[in-house]
Amino acid sequence: MSSESWTQRYSAALMNTFGPPKLILERGEGCRVWDVDGRSYVDFLGGIAVNTLGHGHPALVDAVTTQLGTLGHISNFFASTPQIELAERLLALAAPDTDGRVFLCNSGAEANEAALKMTRRTGRTHVVAMEDAFHGRTMGSLALTSKQAYRTPFEPLPGDVTWVPYGDVDALAAAVTDQTAAVVIEPLQGEAGVNVAAGDFLAAARAITTDHGALLWLDEIQSGMGRTGRWLASHAAGVTPDIVTLAKGLAGGIPIGACIGFGDAGRLFEPGNHGTTFGGNPVAAAAALAVIDTIEKDGLLEHAVAVGERLRSGLVADARVTEIRGSGVLVGLTLAGVDAPAVVAAAQDAGWIINATGPDRVRFAPPLVVGLDDVDAFLAAWPSILDAAQGSAA
Numbered sequence: 001m002s003s004e005s006w007t008q009r010y011s012a013a014l015m016n017t018f019g020p021p022k023l024i025l026e027r028g029e030g031c032r033v034w035d036v037d038g039r040s041y042v043d044f045l046g047g048i049a050v051n052t053l054g055h056g057h058p059a060l061v062d063a064v065t066t067q068l069g070t071l072g073h074i075s076n077f078f079a080s081t082p083q084i085e086l087a088e089r090l091l092a093l094a095a096p097d098t099d100g101r102v103f104l105c106n107s108g109a110e111a112n113e114a115a116l117k118m119t120r121r122t123g124r125t126h127v128v129a130m131e132d133a134f135h136g137r138t139m140g141s142l143a144l145t146s147k148q149a150y151r152t153p154f155e156p157l158p159g160d161v162t163w164v165p166y167g168d169v170d171a172l173a174a175a176v177t178d179q180t181a182a183v184v185i186e187p188l189q190g191e192a193g194v195n196v197a198a199g200d201f202l203a204a205a206r207a208i209t210t211d212h213g214a215l216l217w218l219d220e221i222q223s224g225m226g227r228t229g230r231w232l233a234s235h236a237a238g239v240t241p242d243i244v245t246l247a248k249g250l251a252g253g254i255p256i257g258a259c260i261g262f263g264d265a266g267r268l269f270e271p272g273n274h275g276t277t278f279g280g281n282p283v284a285a286a287a288a289l290a291v292i293d294t295i296e297k298d299g300l301l302e303h304a305v306a307v308g309e310r311l312r313s314g315l316v317a318d319a320r321v322t323e324i325r326g327s328g329v330l331v332g333l334t335l336a337g338v339d340a341p342a343v344v345a346a347a348q349d350a351g352w353i354i355n356a357t358g359p360d361r362v363r364f365a366p367p368l369v370v371g372l373d374d375v376d377a378f379l380a381a382w383p384s385i386l387d388a389a390q391g392s393a394a
């Protein structure tokens with residue numbers, strides 16, 4: 001059955017939350033995926049920064065298969081060893097010298113939902129968030145997301161949120177008061193097209209929140225787990241927050257989320273405050289442990305830095321790219337005179353999956369295992385992809 005008929009069946013059976021699918025994909029291996037028509041594509045989006053190890057990585061397949069055959073699901077009346085090991089590993093890689101506690105859940109929005117509920121346990125309700133932020137689609141995480149198009153149909157949302165321009169230290173200092181429960185920041189704003197907060201912004205946010213007794217909460221759902229070449233993007237700034245939320249790449253494609261509280265923030269929840277049936281699921285925890293082990297064993301942090309630099313320097317060599325942003329394999333660029341969605345379509349025609357985050361913004365989030373050969377092949381095709389996009393608009 002062809003892509004066309006699958007697309008019709010999709011539209012007849014699934015809610016129209018995402019618009020029509022760009023492709024109907026059937027299988028994947030490494031950085032390559034195949035659609036139902038047998039065409040293959042090199043995946044430079046990685047499930048939106050999720051497929052850390054690419055597709056079908058043996059370490060992930062083995063961990064999930066073995067764990068599922070051993071113990072697949074229990075409930076949170078009980079605990080499993082992968083869940084405990086994962087929490088320990090996350091604490092050790094996020095902030096080895098700081099006491100912390102982990103809450104495991106199933107997605108980014110849920111990790112942020114947990115964090116938002118934690119902030120309420122301080123007795124304060126005011127949260128300062130960033131303009132152009134994306135924190136998820138549940139009512140709580142949406143309350144922190146600034147995009148009006150996402151918010152307006154669902155208002156009223158849980159309130160008491162102030163937005164400040166991303167990176168603006170003075171605006172942040174003016175917005176945070178002694179009534180502020182938390183400041184929430186993405187170290188890189190992925191959904192906005194990979195905006196990067198200067199290291200001194202995170203350091204200033206740490207100082208300002210500390211001054212006012214507010215929590216510093218970093219949403220590393222997209223930027224964390226090695227994507228920028230460090231376990232957490234905020235490590236580059238040397239800042240230890242009170243809360244970190246993780247999800248996307250954490251288990252390489254198996255649904256998972258984590259909310260980490262450091263110091264007192266790790267003890268804000270008491271029994272009865274929060275929960276989730278699937279959170280800490282042994283299969284998801286085993287998958288995350290396999291991802292972490294493989295990143296360490298195969299030197300994927302260093303690799304992400306090297307391929308990311310090669311990708312960025314190659315992309316910006318074309319004069320139609322006016323700005324290049326990001327670190328490691330989270331890369332965003334701005335185009336002049338070329339429509340970003342047309343570039344994505346032209347790339348797909350040429351066998352590459354990339355993503356537009358706005359009319360002139362393109363994002364790349366390939367698996368950490370992406371090869372230099374794939375990067376070089378993409379860069380060789382890049383000018384002709386831009387030509388094709390310009391031609392299609394003419």
Ligand SMILES: *Cc1c(COP(=O)(O)O)cnc(C)c1O
Binds near residue numbers: 190219
């Ligand atoms: C994707 C994302 C979320 C939401 O995660 P879901 O798993 O889609 O709920 C939250 N914050 C950031 C920074 C994200 O990139």
